[in-house]
Amino acid sequence: MAFRRLLTRTRIRLPRRLFFAALAVALFMAVGEGIIRLGGWATLPQETVFTDVYDPDYRLLPGAPNPFAQMEDFFNGSGFRGPDLTMPKPTGVVSIVCTGDSTTHGAFTDVDKTYTALLAAGLQRRGLHVEALNAGIPGTTLWQQRRLIEQRLLDYQPDLLVMYASPGFSEKLLYLRRAMEDGFVLREVQRGLAGFHGYRLLRRWLRPPRFGDVIHQYESDPAKRVDVATAFHFARRDVEIVRQKAVAQGVKILVVPLLEREAFAQARERGLHADDAAWPPLLHEVNTAMNLLDTATELGVPSLNAADAFLERSYREALFVDEVHFTPGGHALMADLLTEEICRRKWLPAPCLR
Secondary structure, three states, rough: OOHHHHHHHHHHHHHHHHHHHHHEEEEEEHHHHHHHHOOOOOHHHHHEEEEOOOOOOOOOOOOEEOOOOOOOEOOOOOEEEOOOOOOOOOOOEEEEEEEEOOHOOOOOOHHHHHHHHHHHHHHHOOOEEEEEEEEEOOOOOHHHHHHHHOOOOHOOOEEEEEEEEEOOEEEEHHHHHHHHHOOOHHHHHHHHOOOOOHHHHHHHHHHHOOOHHHOOOEEEHHHHOOOOOHHHHHHHHHHHHHHHHHHHHHHHEEEEEEEOHHHHHHHOOOOOOOOOHHHHHHHHHHHHHHHHHHHHHHHOOOOOHHHHHHHHHOOOOEEOOOOOEEHHHHHHHHHHHHHHHHHHHHOOOOOHHO
């Protein structure tokens, strides 16, 4: 009888002890989390601009100062550059979303001189009420932009999606992509834990940040660079996924391959022009992103070859500030080409044809 009473009391006390033990652990973790947050010890320098440097789906932080701008500039409430799109979309408004990397973002260029802003302004002058979102995120590839389109950008219900892209040729980035696709459940668990600064600090101690692996599209070591065929095998999947999802929502797509200054420099040295037979082979050899034109054609996705116009204009003015980023003149030319292509395809209302 005494043993039974002792057992009963133990059973009553055990849940209480477990409860108070769990409560103590929770309080300890909450206090620790607060201290780590206040101390800022789990925040890396890059994470004053980007969300999570361990995640290939990194984003720009809403309201953060823009380190890629020449003048004072802050990201909008959605974490993009320039004005956001009005939600829900007003009646009679044409909305355009431009995706890409730091070139689309407009590194070294004022926000109102990026091709996204100039495209909207050009269509406004043709009588359209246009809103354009600059969804360019520095360092991203076509794969990362595809994921951004799936997760966020189609929610804006755009009329047109302009994809200025490169597949990326980094072996490390391809490894991250495969690991992310094969380990979906683990990635989602890690993404959930990333909201806790205690976890972020522990992760920082145990595994140094891999932001360099994520943000570098191209491998500097030729031996570790992904070959063109492999890169475009995955690029084809990305374009096809975007096409399927966009078609389902009635969104038009325009694929524009990323341009590299070196192709135009070599063409000018040889005195080549857009109508010379030697120009297309040189362009595709040096500027491998141009293979996206073939990929888009195979999938029935409209594309724009801006390289010919850039070559001709490059004989008169500088269009690049470095290997891939445009000068204001480069942005203006891209905006003009996009405007003419959009109107030529009659994708937008009649005033566009004026």
